[in-house]
């Protein structure tokens with residue numbers, strides 16, 4: 001079994017005339033928390049989306065746990081994302097009409113789990129993230145930090161192998177952001193979840209085990225943490 005759970009190999013991706021990635025390679029170890037840093041527009045989010053099988057590269061390869069992802073059909077990639085990956089984005093992207101608990105249970109319901117079982121699995125996550133009093137609040141009524149904690153619970157409820165987080169604290173004040181990052185890191189460590197975290201905030205990146213910097217569409221691993 002490879003030491004790496006996820007790899008991008010020489011990935012290129014363009015949007016029209018814009019070359020977002022120009023040969024980015026990155027290898028993520030099992031169970032590690034990896035931050036992807038770099039200037040605005042350097043290609044961080046595009047790299048995350050390619051690793052997660054959301055975008056397909058124009059050139060290069062993406063591998064997840066021995067499976068080549070970029071050549072899978074849309075249906076298989078959708079299944080992979082649903083079953084093996086969790087996502088947290090800058091703005092929680094919760095369904096505002098649903099309660100916090102409904103939002104957390106949603107991935108399980110979409111995966112056709114029986115209702116009772118889905119809710120029984122979702123409820124402890126609210127407790128774990130300090131949201132037990134907010135379970136029946138509509139997500140549109142929550143504060144930014146509370147909503148982001150619900151988004152985190154929703155991303156982790158189906159026990160994903162990899163959690164992808166794109167600027168998960170970008171819309172939060174520093175203190176709230178720290179709370180969310182502490183919860184994210186604690187839960188990921190407890191669950192053994194690998195985390196790929198895009199951020200331009202060094203305080204957020206400091207939660208990671210290792211850092212990759214993206215510049216002009218290429219990924220550079222810092223020498224101190226070079227991938228063997």
Ligand SMILES: Nc1ncnc2c1ncn2[C@@H]1O[C@H](COP(=O)(O)OP(=O)(O)OP(=O)(O)O)[C@@H](O)[C@H]1O
Pocket residue numbers: 015018019020038039040041042043044045046047200
């Ligand atoms: N869906 C898209 N359509 C068109 N251009 C895109 C798209 N996504 C990204 N780009 C372009 O690709 C380049 C890389 O964007 P990307 O979002 O990956 O950078 P980033 O490093 O995550 O930036 P930021 O830190 O500002 O979020 C940018 O020039 C951006 O405008």
